[in-house]
Amino acid sequence: MNILLPIISGFAAGIISGMGIGGGTILIPALSIFLSIDQHTAQGVNLLYFIPTAVVALFVHIKNKAIDYKIAIPIILSGIAGAIGGSALALVIHAKLLKKLFGGFLFFMGIYEICKKDKQKEKK
Amino acid sequence: MKKLEKLKKHKIFLYVSGGLVSGFLNGLFGSGGGTVIVPFLEEFLDRDEHTSHATAILIILGFTIVSLIFYGFGQVLDWRLALTVSAGGVVGGFLGARLLKKLTGGTIRKIFGAFMIIAAVRMVFSK
Numbered sequence: 001m002n003i004l005l006p007i008i009s010g011f012a013a014g015i016i017s018g019m020g021i022g023g024g025t026i027l028i029p030a031l032s033i034f035l036s037i038d039q040h041t042a043q044g045v046n047l048l049y050f051i052p053t054a055v056v057a058l059f060v061h062i063k064n065k066a067i068d069y070k071i072a073i074p075i076i077l078s079g080i081a082g083a084i085g086g087s088a089l090a091l092v093i094h095a096k097l098l099k100k101l102f103g104g105f106l107f108f109m110g111i112y113e114i115c116k117k118d119k120q121k122e123k124k
Numbered sequence: 125m126k127k128l129e130k131l132k133k134h135k136i137f138l139y140v141s142g143g144l145v146s147g148f149l150n151g152l153f154g155s156g157g158g159t160v161i162v163p164f165l166e167e168f169l170d171r172d173e174h175t176s177h178a179t180a181i182l183i184i185l186g187f188t189i190v191s192l193i194f195y196g197f198g199q200v201l202d203w204r205l206a207l208t209v210s211a212g213g214v215v216g217g218f219l220g221a222r223l224l225k226k227l228t229g230g231t232i233r234k235i236f237g238a239f240m241i242i243a244a245v246r247m248v249f250s251k
Contacts, residue, residue, distance in 0.1 A: 003208050010212030018220020021236050023159035027209070029243035040200040043154025047188050047195060048206035049213050054185045056214075058178075066178035071139070071169055075161070076186035079143025083187040086151025087194035096250070102153050103247030109159060110240030113233050 005035055010049065024050065025109050032099060039099040040090065138168050143183070150187040151194065157184045 013027035024046060031042040061067050090098060142164040150157030158180050165176035195201055 006205060006208040007212035010209035011216035012212075013209075014213035014216025014218075015220035015223065016216075016236060018217040018222075019224045019232070021233050022240065023162075024155040025153075025159070025240065026236070027213070028153075028155055029240070029247060031209070033243060033246060037205070040195070040198070041202050041205070044192075044195045044201045045206045045209055046154045047150075047192050048201065048203070049210045050184070050188050051192075052210055052214060053217050054181050054188070057181050058185070061178035061181065064178075066174050067182055068171060068175050068179045071165070071171070072179050072182045072186075074136075074139045075143040075146075075183050077143075078140040079147030079183070079187055080190050082144035082147030082149075083151040083190040084147075084194065086148040086153075087191045087198075088151070090152050090154070091194060091198040091200070099250055100248050103244045103250075105149075105153055105156060105244075106240055106247065107244035109156065110237045110244055112159065113237030113240060116233060116237075 006031075009034060014053075021113060023109065025106055028102065029106060039095045039102060043090065043098075043102075142168065146183065147187045147190075150184060151191040154191070154195075157187055 009027065009030045013022075013030055016022055016026045017024055027046050027049065028039075028042045031037040031045060032039060037045070058067075093101070142161060146157040146161040146164070149155075149160060161180045161183055162176050165171045165179060166173065171179065192201070
């Protein structure tokens with residue numbers, strides 16, 4: 001099993017999301033298009049990959065006291081129902097259909113990135 | 125007293141709807157929750173950029189753990205692949221965060237936006 005391509009894909013996707021572009025949606029199309037990985041697996045990999053990167057980032061944010069727990073807790077608690085619904089729905093949708101739906105979602109994410117204003121310019 | 129109660133109900137509605145949409149996308153597409161929740165925190169809950177990004181990571185982490193439980197039961201998790209990808213991703217993420225300071229995202233962001241659209245079209249029309 002070739003491990004070079006997955007590592008490179010992860011590396012490239014990591015750079016892009018590290019720069020704040022794409023919000024985690026870069027890796028899934030990369031795995032799907034370049035490694036022909038099926039949609040559910042690709043999405044699962046993206047979710048797993050988020051855990052270590054989030055934990056590391058949170059160490060820094062907690063130290064800097066940048067997290068607003070007052071809003072985080074209620075949002076997480078109320079959003080769990082959404083996460084359960086979304087995950088359950090993903091699992092009953094056929095991989096090919098989920099891929100197309102994801103493509104539609106990715107399309108709007110792409111437009112969003114193009115239309116995003118550079119915040120530094122806004123301040124000027 | 126009535127106005128205060130109306131305001132509180134309004135806020136609860138905001139928390140719940142923002143969380144629901146973000147959590148739903150996270151579960152359905154394995155991504156995208158952050159893209160929804162960060163502007164939500166900034167625009168509707170009036171948090172500054174730094175707080176929004178930091179808080180969003182915690183929120184999405186919560187959703188991701190829940191989603192992963194379901195994906196796990198659905199037996200679609202490829203741990204070996206995830207480990208391999210994450211190995212590259214952690215290094216890339218570190219590099220990307222450092223690049224963020226040096227380069228203004230503007231043009232690069234639009235270029236990747238275009239790539240995302242191209243990838244999107246490919247995925248939609250895949251067989």
